[in-house]
Amino acid sequence: MRDDGILSPESARVLNFLGLLAMVGVLVGAYIYEFSYRELPCTLCQLQRLAMVAVAFGAAMNVMLGPSPRHYGVCLVSAVFGGAISVRQTLLHINPYFDTASGQPALEATTNPPFGEAVMGLHLYVWGVVLFSTVILAVGVVQLFRSQFVGAPQEPDRLARLAATAVGLLFVVAALETLTTFLECGFADCPNDGGWNWWILR
Amino acid sequence: MMTVSFALLAVASLLLWRRVQWAWTLVVAALVLGIVIFVRDVDFATNLGIQL
Numbered sequence: 001m002r003d004d005g006i007l008s009p010e011s012a013r014v015l016n017f018l019g020l021l022a023m024v025g026v027l028v029g030a031y032i033y034e035f036s037y038r039e040l041p042c043t044l045c046q047l048q049r050l051a052m053v054a055v056a057f058g059a060a061m062n063v064m065l066g067p068s069p070r071h072y073g074v075c076l077v078s079a080v081f082g083g084a085i086s087v088r089q090t091l092l093h094i095n096p097y098f099d100t101a102s103g104q105p106a107l108e109a110t111t112n113p114p115f116g117e118a119v120m121g122l123h124l125y126v127w128g129v130v131l132f133s134t135v136i137l138a139v140g141v142v143q144l145f146r147s148q149f150v151g152a153p154q155e156p157d158r159l160a161r162l163a164a165t166a167v168g169l170l171f172v173v174a175a176l177e178t179l180t181t182f183l184e185c186g187f188a189d190c191p192n193d194g195g196w197n198w199w200i201l202r
Numbered sequence: 203m204m205t206v207s208f209a210l211l212a213v214a215s216l217l218l219w220r221r222v223q224w225a226w227t228l229v230v231a232a233l234v235l236g237i238v239i240f241v242r243d244v245d246f247a248t249n250l251g252i253q254l
Binding site for chain 2: 043044046047050051053054057058060061064065070071074077078081084085088164167168170171174175177178181182185186187189190192
């Protein structure tokens with residue numbers, strides 16, 4: 001394989017670490033939003049968070065085990081999944097023939113209120129479209145540089161601490177999501193009514 | 203089911219911490235569960251039947 005020499009495996013791992021930090025930052029931001037507005041995430045919102053954690057997992061694999069097309073594949077598949085969810089939710093609030101209050105299609109045009117409060121002018125599911133599109137574009141561009149796939153993938157180096165931090169962050173976020181999802185939904189389907197309706201308090 | 207999906211991701215992260223190579227298969231399982239939840243939530247039969 002010809003080495004194009006632009007992106008070394010180490011640089012790719014640092015880039016992936018930054019990407020992982022960005023995803024964790026978005027998830028922490030979602031928690032701040034949730035507790036600030038006392039607005040529990042709906043089913044589609046939870047699925048977008050699931051996709052974000054999965055995207056971060058692909059990046060964490062690149063940091064921990066070295067860059068690999070398989071790890072980028074995990075990022076891409078997760079981002080496509082998350083993108084489909086966020087586009088679906090955005091369309092629900094654009095489509096006048098869907099009543100979001102009842103969750104059923106409407107035969108007459110209706111006014112669809114958006115779900116939750118807007119952040120910097122956009123609602124979270126629209127930010128989801130922007131985020132997942134950016135991930136797909138970024139992963140596609142980064143994969144153009146083949147030099148990152150050359151060399152031993154698990155060499156002990158100064159990045160080992162970075163890798164441990166990355167996976168540690170990911171575990172904390174995933175465990176926190178598991179806990180809050182359990183408190184919100186239990187093991188049943190999550191409610192779509194918004195508000196501060198914890199399963200554990202019902 | 204959503205709780206189980208997130209739990210799978212948390213376990214996958216722990217396995218990745220131990221450098222277990224197949225940890226990503228748990229992520230795929232979580233995504234498959236997510237797709238099942240999504241399809242149930244959309245209720246394609248009702249939605250498409252009326253909207254189209």
